[in-house]
Amino acid sequence: MDWDKLRIFHAVADAGSLTHAGDTLHLSQSAVSRQIRALEESLGTTLFHRHARGLILTEQGELLFEATSSMARKLEGASARIRDSEEHVFGELKVTTTVGFGTLWLAPRLVKLYEKYPDLKIDLMLEERVLDLPMREADVAIRMKEPSQSDLIRRRLLNIRMRLYATQEYLDHAGTPQGIADLIPHRLICQKANQPQVAAGARLVQELMSQNITSTLTVNNYLGVLQGVLANVGIGVLPDYLTADNPRLVRVLPDVESGEVPVFLAYPEELRQTRRVAAFRDFVLEEIQAYRRQQSENGTA
Numbered sequence: 001m002d003w004d005k006l007r008i009f010h011a012v013a014d015a016g017s018l019t020h021a022g023d024t025l026h027l028s029q030s031a032v033s034r035q036i037r038a039l040e041e042s043l044g045t046t047l048f049h050r051h052a053r054g055l056i057l058t059e060q061g062e063l064l065f066e067a068t069s070s071m072a073r074k075l076e077g078a079s080a081r082i083r084d085s086e087e088h089v090f091g092e093l094k095v096t097t098t099v100g101f102g103t104l105w106l107a108p109r110l111v112k113l114y115e116k117y118p119d120l121k122i123d124l125m126l127e128e129r130v131l132d133l134p135m136r137e138a139d140v141a142i143r144m145k146e147p148s149q150s151d152l153i154r155r156r157l158l159n160i161r162m163r164l165y166a167t168q169e170y171l172d173h174a175g176t177p178q179g180i181a182d183l184i185p186h187r188l189i190c191q192k193a194n195q196p197q198v199a200a201g202a203r204l205v206q207e208l209m210s211q212n213i214t215s216t217l218t219v220n221n222y223l224g225v226l227q228g229v230l231a232n233v234g235i236g237v238l239p240d241y242l243t244a245d246n247p248r249l250v251r252v253l254p255d256v257e258s259g260e261v262p263v264f265l266a267y268p269e270e271l272r273q274t275r276r277v278a279a280f281r282d283f284v285l286e287e288i289q290a291y292r293r294q295q296s297e298n299g300t301a
Contacts (some may be wrong), residue, residue, distance in 0.1 A: 187234030
């Protein structure tokens with residue numbers, strides 16, 4: 001089977017258009033069309049249904065696209081390993097994690113990684129949706145639960161809990177709750193229980209809301225919750241890893257917290273030897289160790 005024709009087929013299937021595939025491949029539409037027809041003739045089957053709005057893969061085309069996608073991922077991994085030298089780490093690394101952890105813990109620390117590897121390009125994708133690592137939607141993930149795919153390398157980084165925090169200024173003005181029922185006159189800042197978040201955090205929010213708290217501020221990410229707390233708007237439900245970088249946070253009701261949430265670093269087996277992945281993994285582990293030391297010294301672990 002002609003490798004060049006397979007490359008062109010993969011580009012067309014991925015783009016859903018001869019024109020867009022041609023732009024990517026720097027070929028004319030007619031040249032792309034000829035290669036697809038030749039591939040279909042060599043296989044004795046039709047690979048695309050042709051519609052006015054574009055191309056749709058046939059059942060046979062889906063099978064071939066699955067095979068070329070697997071080939072593309074393996075070639076990309078091999079290319080990355082070849083490009084990476086023992087001394088030099090460079091190129092793009094796609095990292096995915098949650099909005100809260102990525103914005104509030106990871107991003108502020110990346111300057112240290114760039115200082116060590118100035119030619120590295122990080123594509124940081126922050127969303128609650130779990131991206132598919134084996135399908136290479138991302139290279140590395142930091143997730144708030146253990147990955148389910150068997151072909152991933154995973155490393156447990158730490159356990160976190162959702163807890164209640166306020167500023168001392170707020171507590172001096174509004175009073176410090178001594179029990180969960182004392183939260184009723186305070187303003188609770190949190191994510192809604194039905195918003196995408198870790199289950200343990202949602203359960204804690206549900207428990208707090210059952211106290212019939214009269215005033216709330218709900219925000220769809222922890223960055224907004226943190227800003228509300230630091231602005232003395234009320235008492236917020238926040239992950240405990242924030243205390244390392246926010247000394248103004250004062251814990252409220254030490255007996256009230258969520259269950260443990262495990263945090264995992266994961267990446268595909270095929271990227272095990274990739275220098276970019278190894279550099280990022282080692283950086284995160286070093287930062288976690290520094291975070292743990294700081295928590296231990298502050299007595300907040």
